[in-house]
Amino acid sequence: MNNERIELFKKMAEDASAILYIADTENTVVEYIEKIMKLNGYSRFAAPGMPAALCRNLETGGFEKIGSPLRDRAGEIDAGIVNASFGIAETGTLVVNSDNEDIRLATMLSETNFILLNPENIVEKSSDISNELNTWFKKNNYTAFITGPSRTADIERVLTLGAHGPEHLHIILTNNK
Template sequence: MNAQDLVALMTQRAQAVQMVVRACADWRDAVAYTVDVTADQKGATIAPWGLPEEAHELLVRRAESQGLRVLAPPLRDHLEEIHTALTPAHWGIAETGTLVLDSTSEDLRLATMLSETHVLVLPESRLRLSSLDMVDTLRTWHGEPPRYVAFISGASRTADIERVLSIGVHGPQQVHLLILKEAAP
């Protein structure tokens, strides 16, 4: 399956689990999108983790210009303040619309679990068709010492209380996937 087909399948499957999916040209576009989403939702803070240095600097400038605060680690000091998390995704599994993160960092776990909105950025080249294509990566991640690994398929949801669907109980209420377009070789 070529890259365009993987992106189309990932988009279809991610939208089926209520993710908002958008193509992005670059990190500048991803930062602008995140700041705009946060401002539109009347959020006050963004918790970034794992961004390239230039993207982090751009986020700080753009967020401040919109009256938003960028939270700095340790995020344990900001547990009740995290509105939006902005993180890269390590991998995407197209056939299930799932994002895979090496969540060994406590700051990443806090940002992704306590935010109201989670914006993930995934380069096209990190898309795989199935979880079977992830076996070697997962074996490496579960070596010594083992890592925390998160599989994210849409917003947090549960229906275990009187079979009533609740969104955002165990994590974000909204998940946005920004797929970074990459130039053809």
């Protein structure tokens, strides 16, 4: 694993106002999400495409899982949890394959977005994944590059987080699948 690249990714993601957490085991992933959710007084989460075990653990912890279709409960998603396929170090960007509508909504309609990323999948620059993008784009596809939380500077150029999408973005680096 290229530690320099991970460090760069961390720095750039943090520059873009994302919060970075390195989780050693599956347990620590759940613990971290639970901790943040409790801190914010959240009770509901959506985790499209995530392993059943992670959802079960959160449910055991007392949180309610919102199932598909998320659009029917759009206003209720406190936390959205999804996986990223790649990270791009030089901009701190997450690449999320979002063919699934619920993945799009979990990353857009939640107040806080948790995105899990395997550090082995961090590349240096966007052109390093152009082959993968080309393969994806050969089929019907919806892909998102996500860098930091949603933002706007449309009023007096003052940067404000949480425009239409999440106000907080937590990136969890984890090797566990």
